[in-house]
Each structure stands twice: as structure tokens, then as C-alpha cells.
Amino acid sequence: MPKVVVRFALFAVGLLGAVATSPAWAAPRDKLNVLFLIADDLNCDLHCYGHRQVQSPNIDALAARGLRFEHAYCQFPLCSPSRSSFLTGRRPNETKIHTNPRAGRLSTDYTGSPHFREFIPDTVTLPELFRKNGYTVARVGKLYHYGVPGQIGTSGLDDLPSWELVVNPAGRDKAEEHKIFTFTPRSYGGTLSWLAAEGTDLEQTDGLGATAAISLLEEYRDQPFFLAMGFYRPHTPYVAPASYFEEYPTDKIKLPQLSADDEKRTPAPAYASSKKEQETMTDAQRREAMQAYWASITFMDAQVGRVVEALDRLGLAENTVIVMTSDHGYHMYEHGLWQKMSLFENSAHVPLIIAAPGDHARGETTAALAELVDLYPTLADLCGLEAPDYLDGVSLKPVLQDPAKSVKDAAFTQVRRGGFDGYSIRTAKWRYTLWDDGKKGEQLFDMQADPQETKNLASDPAHADTVNELRDRIRTYAQQGV
Numbered sequence: 001m002p003k004v005v006v007r008f009a010l011f012a013v014g015l016l017g018a019v020a021t022s023p024a025w026a027a028p029r030d031k032l033n034v035l036f037l038i039a040d041d042l043n044c045d046l047h048c049y050g051h052r053q054v055q056s057p058n059i060d061a062l063a064a065r066g067l068r069f070e071h072a073y074c075q076f077p078l079c080s081p082s083r084s085s086f087l088t089g090r091r092p093n094e095t096k097i098h099t100n101p102r103a104g105r106l107s108t109d110y111t112g113s114p115h116f117r118e119f120i121p122d123t124v125t126l127p128e129l130f131r132k133n134g135y136t137v138a139r140v141g142k143l144y145h146y147g148v149p150g151q152i153g154t155s156g157l158d159d160l161p162s163w164e165l166v167v168n169p170a171g172r173d174k175a176e177e178h179k180i181f182t183f184t185p186r187s188y189g190g191t192l193s194w195l196a197a198e199g200t201d202l203e204q205t206d207g208l209g210a211t212a213a214i215s216l217l218e219e220y221r222d223q224p225f226f227l228a229m230g231f232y233r234p235h236t237p238y239v240a241p242a243s244y245f246e247e248y249p250t251d252k253i254k255l256p257q258l259s260a261d262d263e264k265r266t267p268a269p270a271y272a273s274s275k276k277e278q279e280t281m282t283d284a285q286r287r288e289a290m291q292a293y294w295a296s297i298t299f300m301d302a303q304v305g306r307v308v309e310a311l312d313r314l315g316l317a318e319n320t321v322i323v324m325t326s327d328h329g330y331h332m333y334e335h336g337l338w339q340k341m342s343l344f345e346n347s348a349h350v351p352l353i354i355a356a357p358g359d360h361a362r363g364e365t366t367a368a369l370a371e372l373v374d375l376y377p378t379l380a381d382l383c384g385l386e387a388p389d390y391l392d393g394v395s396l397k398p399v400l401q402d403p404a405k406s407v408k409d410a411a412f413t414q415v416r417r418g419g420f421d422g423y424s425i426r427t428a429k430w431r432y433t434l435w436d437d438g439k440k441g442e443q444l445f446d447m448q449a450d451p452q453e454t455k456n457l458a459s460d461p462a463h464a465d466t467v468n469e470l471r472d473r474i475r476t477y478a479q480q481g482v
């Protein structure tokens with residue numbers, strides 16, 4: 001059991017650290033460090049991903065010094081299933097995590113709440129592998145599941161063997177929840193909610209988290225480290241200092257167009273993530289939600305910039321692999337949907353940038369398909385660590401060395417809809433989705449000709465062979481993995 005001590009006393013607001021028993025100072029200096037940056041509920045509404053309005057200068061700068069994956073996908077568009085998957089390097093049917101924990105649970109004791117250790121107790125997580133190899137391994141903020149914002153300031157549903165140090169920031173956004181606009185009184189998480197906040201970046205939870213991450217970089221700069229910085233934004237509530245809202249005037253925000261299927265909501269499971277309160281939103285409220293989400297992205301991006309600037313200032317850039325990603329995609333009213341838990345492209349698609357020192361891509365973009373489950377073998381490979389042989393992903397290092405290469409021909413994403421599952425396969429050309437093994441519908445979209453997924457081709461005889469092939473691949477995946 002880790003010895004718990006209070007650290008970072010200089011931060012006034014809710015920072016707690018835990019230090020485990022085995023310091024790692026003896027490891028040789030020539031190892032590559034890892035700075036793992038992850039935002040919560042961040043889709044690809046970023047300038048470097050081609051968005052015309054959203055400003056993301058710091059993530060853009062990371063893309064300019066690394067490789068931007070144009071086609072990276074989560075394995076499950078929900079916090080705990082996705083994070084359990086990529087942090088263990090195993091797909092959701094292996095971790096058995098298909099839902100979030102019960103709301104409101106404060107947990108370092110995960111008995112009775114779905115946690116991958118119940119099903120794969122001896123698994124070695126990605127950060128745990130680095131611990132076993134002599135790295136100082138620290139978490140700031142949200143890496144495993146947290147109920148946001150309810151569990152901000154706690155360790156959430158953590159995994160104790162993964163970390164040597166933990167920091168749980170809690171800022172003004174948490175302390176002043178009563179100021180937040182919400183569709184569901186006294187609820188700020190699952191519902192759409194937002195606030196143009198008073199005060200500075202540094203008072204917000206992610207501002208405090210970035211400050212803590214900078215302190216950890218300063219403290220551990222002389223030894224191999226794996227620093228995981230999990231931002232809470234742009235997850236609801238969309239809270240950011242008011243100046244960020246001013247960058248996105250609502251009269252400049254255009255709403256997505258809905259297709260005929262979107263209007264009819266067919267097949268039904270494809271749209272079942274919609275919540276009742278979202279059905280009666282006015283167009284003005286839709287624009288306000290988009291403004292607030294984008295403001296939260298740009299605020300979070302600024303905190304990314306602070307951490308990366310510190311890495312550069314400390315002379316660590318040439319010895320550190322930087323990853324920037326998100327746990328899943330997110331809808332901003334495309335298909336008439338909000339948030340996550342659909343199998344449309346916006347929900348499955350994640351930003352992924354890897355900036356690796358040495359002979360790796362810089363400032364390039366790759367069309368190679370990537371899955372979040374590939375992060376574990378990729379980081380182990382880049383850092384020369386021996387990964388467990390059971391991992392479900394593959395190393396993306398060949399793509400980092402040559403962005404024209406690819407390591408897989410498909411990416412898989414799944415959801416659970418009460419009593420049945422939906423699976424989606426994305427290839428370079430197609431997205432095919434199978435609901436309840438076909439009993440509740442199927443969808444086929446030509447992502448090259450129809451990237452907005454407006455025309456479901458699944459019942460078109462001209463595409464029967466494609467449907468049969470992709471359906472077989474999903475059935476194989478559902479039963480035994482790839």
C-alpha cells in the first residue's frame with residue numbers, strides 16, 4: 001500500500017499527493033521520459049484538425065513538432081471503458097468495463113464498482129510498466145475514471161498500483177458550481193452545463209493541475225519520469241474564464257445540418273445516446289453550448305501550452321516523448337446529438353499527436369489508422385521497455401518513423417445499449433456499424449464520399465459484399481478480438 005503524505009502544500013486548493021515506497025532514482029539518465037497529456041471529452045474541434053473557428057495554438061504547436069494522426073479512434077466512447085482499455089492496453093471485452101461506475105462514488109476502494117482489477121487482477125497497466133522499469137510515475141488529475149465534476153479533488157476510481165505520486169487538483173470551477181447554468185438543477189456532469197467564469201486560468205482545476213505538473217517536471221527533471229496530466233475540460237460543465245467565451249461570439253456559430261435519417265432517427269440505437277433535455281433545446285441554447293465547449297477547449301489548450309513550455313524551459317524536450325489525446329470524441333449537435341456514446345465518427349474519432357525525439361516524424365500528418373489501445377505498445381516500444389505479450393494494440397513506431405506506413409487496416413469502437421451491444425468498424429474508406437448483431441439495424445457510410453455520414457448505404461445491393469465482409473469482421477472482433 002502506498003504511503004500517503006501531503007505534498008504541494010504551496011497550492012491552497014485541494015491538492016493531495018501520495019508517495020509510494022520505491023523511489024526510482026537509480027535508473028540511468030539515457031531513458032526517454034514520457035509526458036502523457038489527455039483531455040476529457042475532447043473531440044477533433046481543433047485548428048490543427050481543420051476546424052475553422054476553434055483556436056488551439058498550443059496543441060497545434062505540438063502537432064508542428066510531432067506526428068498528427070488524422071484517423072485515431074477510441075475503443076469505447078465513454079470515460080471508464082475507454083480509459084480502462086488504453087491504460088491496460090486491452091480492449092473493452094477483455095477489461096469487461098462497459099459502463100461508468102455508479103454516480104457519486106468516491107473510490108480508492110473499488111469493491112462493488114466495476115474496475116478492471118476485478119476481471120484482470122494481474123494486468124500491468126501502462127504507467128505500472130514504467131514504474132517496474134525504474135521510472136518516477138506521477139498522475140495529475142483525471143487518468144482513470146472520475147465522475148466530473150462530482151469527484152474533482154478526489155482520486156476518483158483510481159488504480160493504486162499505477163502511480164507513485166498523485167495530485168488531485170480542485171479549483172474555483174468546483175467551488176463555485178452554484179453559478180453554473182445547467183438544464184438539470186444541481187447537476188453539472190451528465191447534463192449540458194456551462195459558465196463563463198470570473199477569475200484567472202490559474203484558479204481553475206486545470207490551471208492548478210498544469211501548475212502541479214510544472215512543479216513535478218521541475219522536481220523530477222533529473223530522473224526518468226512518466227508524467228500523466230489529465231485535464232478535466234472540455235468535459236461538462238464547460239467552465240472557462242470569460243475571456244475564452246468572447247473568442248466565440250454566438251452569432252458566428254453555425255449549427256450542423258441534419259440528414260433525413262437524423263431527422264427520422266433511424267436506426268434507433270444509433271441515436272439512443274440522446275437525452276430528453278437535449279430534445280427541447282432552442283437554437284440559441286445550442287449555440288451557447290457550442291460557444292462554451294469551444295471556450296473550454298481553448299482554455300484547456302492554454303494549460304497544455306504552460307506544461308509544454310516548462311518542459312522546453314527545463315531542457316527536457318529532446319529526451320521526452322509527448323502524447324496529446326482524448327478519451328473519446330464528442331458531438332456538438334452533429335446528427336442532432338450531443339456528448340458521447342454514439343458510434344458515429346464524431347464520437348469515436350479522437351485527436352492524437354505524438355511528438356517523439358530522435359528520428360521520428362515532426363510536423364507531419366498521417367492517414368494511418370490508429371486506436372487508443374495502441375498507445376501502450378507504442379510508448380513501451382519508443383522507450384525500449386518490454387511490453388506484456390497479451391496487449392491488444394500494436395506499436396505505432398513504424399508510422400512515427402514513416403508517416404506513409406500503416407500498422408492496421410481497421411479501428412474498432414463499441415458501445416453498450418442496455419441489453420445489447422453496438423460495434424463499429426472504421427477502415428480508410430468505410431464506417432460500418434452493427435446493432436445487436438444486426439437485429440436492431442446496421443449502417444454503412446462511405447467516409448471518403450460522405451464524411452458527414454448523411455447516407456446509410458447498408459441496404460444498398462451495390463454494397464452487399466462490403467457489408468458482408470465488414471459484418472464478419474465485427475462478429476470476429478466481438479467474439480475473440482481482432
Ligand SMILES: [Ca+2]
Binds near residue numbers: 040041079235327
Ligand atoms: Ca470522457
